[in-house]
Amino acid sequence: MVGAMKKRPAKLAPRRQPTQRRARQTVDAVLEAAIRVLKREGFGALTTNRIAEVAGVSIGSVYQYFPDKGAIFAALHRRHIEEIDRLIQAQLVRHAASSLDDLIRAVIGGMIEAHTVDPELYELLMTEVPQRADGTLDFAVRLHGAFRLAIASRTHKKKRLRGLDKTAFVVANMVESLSHGAALRRPAGLTLVEAKEEAIRAVLAYLNA
Numbered sequence: 001m002v003g004a005m006k007k008r009p010a011k012l013a014p015r016r017q018p019t020q021r022r023a024r025q026t027v028d029a030v031l032e033a034a035i036r037v038l039k040r041e042g043f044g045a046l047t048t049n050r051i052a053e054v055a056g057v058s059i060g061s062v063y064q065y066f067p068d069k070g071a072i073f074a075a076l077h078r079r080h081i082e083e084i085d086r087l088i089q090a091q092l093v094r095h096a097a098s099s100l101d102d103l104i105r106a107v108i109g110g111m112i113e114a115h116t117v118d119p120e121l122y123e124l125l126m127t128e129v130p131q132r133a134d135g136t137l138d139f140a141v142r143l144h145g146a147f148r149l150a151i152a153s154r155t156h157k158k159k160r161l162r163g164l165d166k167t168a169f170v171v172a173n174m175v176e177s178l179s180h181g182a183a184l185r186r187p188a189g190l191t192l193v194e195a196k197e198e199a200i201r202a203v204l205a206y207l208n209a
Helices: 023-041 050-053 060-066 070-096 100-117 120-125 133-151 164-185 192-207
Strands: none
Touching: 023 050, 023 060, 023 070, 023 120, 023 164, 050 060, 050 070, 070 100, 070 133, 100 133, 100 164, 100 192, 120 164, 133 192, 164 192
């Protein structure tokens, strides 16, 4: 079983958690401003002063919740991971009684759909925003655990199993990588529908081999 999740480094954690409505609105405004600057002006333009200016808040308001722009980057990536977490959990609940093949189809389809909502942002988060490893590791642990449970509860339907942790490791990484690839990096001439079907075909081929 994969080890426990690592604690987030203090310097990347928010300075304080927003609890009141106005505070949450300020944090949301800061994060949305960071996205706008990142998209329009590029990574080099991202500073706390520029983010505060675009958000329409004081620099003091930014520092009230984020010690530096690294914490803002981490919060952006964490918000994205939380969205994918919710999507996967929803598919696990919705397909609790489904076959493993149907569950795989649903999860891959959902992840691809989620990443095509704003592909420019997700590509920037993956390639430009630094300090992502902590949240990514935590997500990998949860994804492995989710597929481990899903596979374990359905092994009676498979004639052979390579080993539960080994299978869950491969499936989780295939699903994540192929979903990202289909949504963000498919070659010219390959449609999104085709890319999704090939991703599903690859994972199911491994599971049913």
